[in-house]
Amino acid sequence: MKTVSILLVILALLAIPGCKTSPDENVIEVKRIQYDVPVNNNDPLAFWWANNLEGSVREELLRTLFDKAYAGEIRAYDYFQNPMTPEQVRNVGRDTVYKTLMREHAPYDEYDTMVVTSISFRDISALRFLEEWQIDKETMSVEKKVLGLGPVYIRDYGTDKYKQLLFWTYFDERFPDALKGN
Numbered sequence: 001m002k003t004v005s006i007l008l009v010i011l012a013l014l015a016i017p018g019c020k021t022s023p024d025e026n027v028i029e030v031k032r033i034q035y036d037v038p039v040n041n042n043d044p045l046a047f048w049w050a051n052n053l054e055g056s057v058r059e060e061l062l063r064t065l066f067d068k069a070y071a072g073e074i075r076a077y078d079y080f081q082n083p084m085t086p087e088q089v090r091n092v093g094r095d096t097v098y099k100t101l102m103r104e105h106a107p108y109d110e111y112d113t114m115v116v117t118s119i120s121f122r123d124i125s126a127l128r129f130l131e132e133w134q135i136d137k138e139t140m141s142v143e144k145k146v147l148g149l150g151p152v153y154i155r156d157y158g159t160d161k162y163k164q165l166l167f168w169t170y171f172d173e174r175f176p177d178a179l180k181g182n
Contacts, residue, residue, distance in 0.1 A: 150166065
């Protein structure tokens with residue numbers, strides 16, 4: 001009887017690991033994915049919500065992000081993951097150019113002028129997301145965790161356009177340190 005009990009316990013212990021389903025076996029983990037999401041679609045033929053955040057939501061989200069970064073309430077980092085002061089965040093996108101222009105009317109004299117440009121939350125055309133995804137193999141359900149967020153401005157240089165990330169802010173304590181060396 002004792003031997004049978006011991007055998008049953010051993011069989012039960014051996015069977016338990018086989019019954020356990022490791023959550024990692026059924027989940028595809030994407031540790032980091034980064035992509036830009038346009039926030040303002042000017043295509044009149046597209047659905048209003050395609051590549052667009054409704055105006056009041058867009059304004060509230062971007063104003064809050066900028067206000068908190070300007071006030072130092074959230075930590076901001078530059079493209080290279082260096083911490084930025086609130087003053088540095090306020091100055092991102094500011095540019096001063098000195099130009100020599102020609103008057104439109106005779107005698108067409110040249111004159112010097114200074115052009116100062118700055119970026120506000122209204123100029124943001126996209127949000128850059130850094131996320132972590134977990135995808136269930138069976139159900140194909142996706143769980144996303146936003147690790148970081150950054151406003152993107154499109155700079156127009158004549159015929160060329162460039163995306164400029166103004167700053168990053170992170171919502172996970174591992175970042176930005178987890179990005180160093182990668």
